Amino acid sequence: MIRDLLLQHGPPAALVNPVYISAALAGTGLAFILDVSGHGWDRVLVVVDAAALSVWAAAGAQKTLAAGLGWLPAVLLGTLTAVGGGAARDLMLQRVPAVFGGNALYASVAVLVAGIQVVCTGLSEPVTGTIAGVLCGVLLRLAACGRGWRLPTGLDWQPRRVRGQGDGTVPRSRAAASAWEQPRLSGLSESTAGPASGQAKRAWGNPGG
Numbered sequence: 001m002i003r004d005l006l007l008q009h010g011p012p013a014a015l016v017n018p019v020y021i022s023a024a025l026a027g028t029g030l031a032f033i034l035d036v037s038g039h040g041w042d043r044v045l046v047v048v049d050a051a052a053l054s055v056w057a058a059a060g061a062q063k064t065l066a067a068g069l070g071w072l073p074a075v076l077l078g079t080l081t082a083v084g085g086g087a088a089r090d091l092m093l094q095r096v097p098a099v100f101g102g103n104a105l106y107a108s109v110a111v112l113v114a115g116i117q118v119v120c121t122g123l124s125e126p127v128t129g130t131i132a133g134v135l136c137g138v139l140l141r142l143a144a145c146g147r148g149w150r151l152p153t154g155l156d157w158q159p160r161r162v163r164g165q166g167d168g169t170v171p172r173s174r175a176a177a178s179a180w181e182q183p184r185l186s187g188l189s190e191s192t193a194g195p196a197s198g199q200a201k202r203a204w205g206n207p208g209g
Helices: 002-007 018-033 039-066 071-092 107-122 126-147 172-181 195-205
Strands: 161-163 169-171
Touching: 002 039, 002 071, 039 071, 039 107, 039 126, 071 107, 107 126
Parallel strands: none
Antiparallel strands: 161 169
16 A cells, blocks of 8 residues: 555555455454464465565556666665565564564565566566566575574664863763753853843752752
């Protein structure tokens, strides 16, 4: 639905073709009926997830090309088609979406599948592209899950030390703690904050008065 709304190429397919909603409801019903908490089911779900990820990436790229867009939008929307639903689910569960990292290759697999679909479609072999893309996507996803392949994490560009007093620099944590420990009214003055704040400051410094 997100892909179709971005394409603006008619109503979303999920609202036009009843198979989409029927299949979703059937899958939801099976999830309530079947106990999929066993270790054996974990392997099955990984395979099903890899297949679904690859199929949606290929379908999204193919539909984008059919709408007349170029190869780059096809790769982007193919990837979005594959990972958009999982990201929306994770956000509703108040979790960091899996596409943002911390898991085996996920969005990278979708990019690969969409790229294969685009290349093969350009060579007038869309069916071959779908088959090859899905197979490569499933194999790469399973290998990544089995071997723990992950993309490298980004660098921490935050400064670890800030300018302070005395020796020139102080750790960020100590500087922040010192800032919080200072009285909240110590930075106010009558010239900058007005007469009212000046009176409050005098009252604060002279409890007896």
